[in-house]
Amino acid sequence: MPDTPIVVRARNVTLSLGDGEARVDILHGIDLDIQQGESVALLGPSGSGKSSLMAILSGLEQASGGTVEVAGADFRSLDEDALAIVRRDRLGIVLQSFHLLPTMTAQENVAVPLELSGADDPFGTAAAELSAVGLGHRMAHYPSQLSGGEQQRVAIARAVAPRPSIIFADEPTGNLDRATGGGIVDLLFERRASAGATLIIITHDETLAERCDRVLEMQDGRIVSDSAAAS
Numbered sequence: 001m002p003d004t005p006i007v008v009r010a011r012n013v014t015l016s017l018g019d020g021e022a023r024v025d026i027l028h029g030i031d032l033d034i035q036q037g038e039s040v041a042l043l044g045p046s047g048s049g050k051s052s053l054m055a056i057l058s059g060l061e062q063a064s065g066g067t068v069e070v071a072g073a074d075f076r077s078l079d080e081d082a083l084a085i086v087r088r089d090r091l092g093i094v095l096q097s098f099h100l101l102p103t104m105t106a107q108e109n110v111a112v113p114l115e116l117s118g119a120d121d122p123f124g125t126a127a128a129e130l131s132a133v134g135l136g137h138r139m140a141h142y143p144s145q146l147s148g149g150e151q152q153r154v155a156i157a158r159a160v161a162p163r164p165s166i167i168f169a170d171e172p173t174g175n176l177d178r179a180t181g182g183g184i185v186d187l188l189f190e191r192r193a194s195a196g197a198t199l200i201i202i203t204h205d206e207t208l209a210e211r212c213d214r215v216l217e218m219q220d221g222r223i224v225s226d227s228a229a230a231s
Contacts, residue, residue, distance in 0.1 A: 004037065006036075007036045007071055009067075009068075009070075011067045012031065015221075028220070030222070039189070040215075041211075042054065043215055043217050043218070048219050049221040054170055056068060059075055059083040059087050089117060089164075090164055091164050091167075091168065092164035098151045100154055101143075105139065106135060107127060107139040130154070148180065160191045160197075173185060173203075173208075189211065
């Protein structure tokens, strides 16, 4: 896809925590381009740097060195408030721990971020997204009244509702049983296609990784393999 825009460009990205003898180097000179519409799996063992790289690419963590451009934004030039606006308006993030607000209904969990961003008809949009993920009959329920799979469906609806350029998913099935997780994966790819978004997904599951266009394997804070997934 030579003419497809690059939505993620990272050059010589490093991440270190601590100083002096306590310093720990987590990422070592990451170079990466991801095109609009691609689905990319970050595959590797625990401690390989997958979550740290995703945190940097989604603006949740500042790189120690290098350059990061995501969805048209140069992260080096942005303060925390500006990064928050980029995340709100251009990125969708799905985590394995759901991160739903317990005092809000499913519809409110999806609608309130839209409302805060000034979107038109946030509650109508939330209702449509929840219906699309099979929860039209559960909109008035609170997270504690929903199963783990249903909570993850709400989280996906919340991530996709603003029509982000990029969806990040960090082990989105990690807290779910295999059968429920399989349905969530199908739904995530379906909603990503509906939004026309790029999907970047962290996983330990090679079967899930093979559903993506590309698989990036990480070890010890480096990308050691970048290949097209098996069809």
